[in-house]
Amino acid sequence: MPYTIDNRPADVRESLYFPEIFQAIGLVVKTFWRNAFFSRDPNPDILERDRTHNRVATVQYPEEKVPYPIGYRGLHRLVPRADGSPRCVACYMCATACPAQCIYIEAGEVEGDPIEKYPVKFVIDELRCVVCGFCVEACPKDAIRMDTGEHPTATYTREGQIYDEKRLLRGPPVSYEKDPWLVRPSRLTDAALAADRAAARPFSSLGADEYSQTPGFSSRTLAAEAKGRSGA
C-alpha cells in the first residue's frame, strides 16, 4: 500500500527545529549504545532475528547468507537417485533448450541398468549460463534442478566456474514410482529397492514445482549447510 505524504504545514514545535534535532540525535545515540553493547542475533534469516536489544540488519556476507525465496533459480545440481548415480539419462534436452549453450554432455552406455544411457560428461559453464531455468523445464526426468539456493561462488579463474558432473551431482535423492530402475530388473539390492520404492512418489505431469515434490528439502537448510561449511 502506498503511504500518503501529509503535506500539512509544520506546527510550532517543528518550525523551531531544535526539539526535532535533539530527538533525532537521541535516537541515534540510543541505537548506537544498544548495538554497541548487545550482541547481534546471527540468524541469517533476517526476518526471524531477535531484535529486542540489537537491531543491526547487516548480513555478514559471505559468512552469513540470506536464504533466497522459494523459486529462486540458483546453482544447478544434478539430482541423484537413491544409490547416488545421477537421474540424468543424457538426452541432451537441456543442452538443446539452453539459449546460452552452456551445457556440454557426452553420453555413454551403462550395463546392468534399465536406463542404458548415462552422462559420461556433464559440464555447465556457469559463466556462460544466463540462469533462465530452461534446462530445468526441458528435463523429462527431473534430473537437473536449480533448487540449491546458492549462486555460483566467486573464483579467481574461469575454470573454477566450469562445473562438471562430480561437482553438480549433490543434494537429496529423488525417486518416482514409475522410474525404470524401480519397475524393471536393475542392479539395486532388494533392500535398497524396497527403501527406494517406499520413498518414491508419483510423477507430477505438471512438474513445475519441483520443490514441493521433495519433502523436507528446503533452500534454507541448504543455506544453513553452506554456512556451516564456510564456518568450518
Place this chain on the structure above:
Amino acid sequence: MAEEIKPAAAPPKPAGPPGPPPPKNPGMVTFTIDGREAVVKPGTNLIEAAASVGVGIPYYCWHKRLSIAANCRMCLVEMSNAPGGKLMPACQMAAAEGVAVKTDSPKVKSQQKATLEFLLLNHPVDCPICDQSGECKLQDFYMKYDTQASRYDQPKVKLGKRVPLGKLVVLDQERCILCTRCVRFLREVRQNPQLGVDARGSHSVITTAPGLPLDDRYSGNVVDLCPVGALTSTDFRFRGRVWFLSSARSLCTGCARGCNVFLDYMRDGTYRYRPRENEQVNREWICDEGRLSYKHFNDDRVLSAKGGRAAAVAEAARVLSAHAGQGTLAWIASPTASLEDLLAAALVARDGLKLSEVYVGGRPDGWQDDFLRRADQNPNRAGLAMVARAFGMAVKPASELAAAVASGKVKAIWAVGAELPAPELADALARAEVRVVQAVNEGALASAATVLLPASPAPESDGTFVNFEGRAQRFELAYWPRGESLPHWGLAGEIGRVLGLTSRWSSAREVFEDLGRRVADQLPGYAWASLPSVDRRKGIEPLPAGTTDGRLPGHRERMPLDANGNVEWSRLPNP
C-alpha cells in the same frame, strides 16, 4: 374368352448400367485426391500418386523398394469406390480412373488417431534415451495426427530392451511397431532371411533364428529402414543427437562403387553415413563396411607439418626439384584422392617436376559381391586413369616403383596419398633418399616420410570421384580442413607455386574449372554443378567461441578456423 397364349417373346436386352466413361487422359489414370486432380501411370500406388500432387499420406510399413505389407494401418484413406465406405490402405491400392480419394476427412483423421494410439499403446516412450528421436516417424506423426495423452492405465508389455542382433544392429523390442521392413529387406533385397517375427499378439518380437547373429554384410540398412527407434546402430549409438548433426551430400569412399551417402557431421567430425538415393548407383543401400569407412576421417589424422606447413611445403619443393628432370624422381598417386586432387598433382608433376609416368598406390583389394561392393577399395581409380591419360602419363603399379627404388634408379618419391596396396611396399619405398608424403592418416609410409605434409580427406573439400563404371559423381564440402591440413590439390598447388608454376587455386571448384577441361572428353555430360539438389540438412549450430576446459567450442558453419578458434578469412575462397 381364354386368353391367347402367346409364346413369350425374347425379352429386350436390359439397358444395364452404362459402361465406364473413357479415360480422361488415355493411357493414364486420372483421379482426384482431396479435390486435386492427379494423372498418374496405371498401377501407381496411391501413396506415390498422392505425393505427386503434394498430398502426404502417413505410413510406416510401406517402402517403395520392398513388398507391400499393409500392416501398420497408418495410410488408411477414404476412396469413393471402396465397398461399404470402408477405409482402404493407400499403400496397397492402385490409383483407379475417376476415383475420389480423401485423406483429410474426419473419418480418416479419427482412424489415424486411433492407429497411433494403438501403435503407442505398449511403446515405452523412452525418447530421452532413444537414438531415433528427432528423426522418428512415431514422434512426427504423433505431433501431426494424434497429440492426445495415453488412455491406457495398465502396465505396458515388457520385452527385451537391449537385444544385440549383430555386430552393427541393436534391437529394442519394446519400441518396435512390427512394420517388418527389416524382415522384408533381408528377405527380398538381400535374399538372406535372417530376421523374422516371433510369438503372437502384443508379445510379437523381431528376432533372428535362435543362436544365429544378424551377420548380413548389408545389415546396417535395417537401421535406416526402421521408422522408429527399434533398430539402432551400435556405431552411432549414444554418440550424438541427430538434431545437432548437419548433412552434406557425399560419397562413400570405401570402394569403387561410390555409393551416394549423406555425411552427417558436427563441427569438424564425421558422425555417420546414411545412404542417399541414387537409382543408378546404390539405389538406397550401402554395405556395413562402407558405412563404417568414415572412421579414418576422424582418427589417426596427420594434422601438422614439422616447422609449419609453409616451411614443410618449401622444403618439399626444394628436395623434389633437386631431383626433377634427372630421372631419379617418381610420384605415386593414391586413387583415394579426388579427381581435382589428382588433376592438380598431375599438373605439378608434369610441369613442375618434369615427370611422365605415375605410379598407382591405394588400398589393397577387398571382398566383392554381386550387389554393391567392389573388390577395389579405392573410390577413384578410374579418375586416376583419366587424369594420367589427359596428362599423357604412363600408369604403372606401385610394385614397379618399389623395384625401381630398390635398384637405385629412383632416389626421390612424392606420394600424393600414403595408402599402399601392400604393407611391405612401405619398407621398400622408405629406402628412397627423399620421401615427400602427403598423408591423411598416420601409417607406415607417413612415419617413414622425410617431409610429411598433412592432407585432408573427402569431407573437407568439394570434389569428384569417378567410380568403376566411369560415372563421375560430385561430393560436397562438409567442414573445413582440420588443423594444418589441406586437400591434396591445395598442397600440390602450394608446391607448384614454390616451383614457379602460375596456377593458383583457392577451391576445388577453381581446380576443376582450370583443369577439368583436360578430362572433359572422358567425362561427357559431367558438369561441376551436376550434384542433384536434394535436402541438405543443417543441424543446430553451436556457438563459435570455445571455453578453456576442452569441451565443445562449437563452430561457425563452413568457416575455416585457425588454431585459436578465430575465423581465418584468408582461407575463404571469396572473403
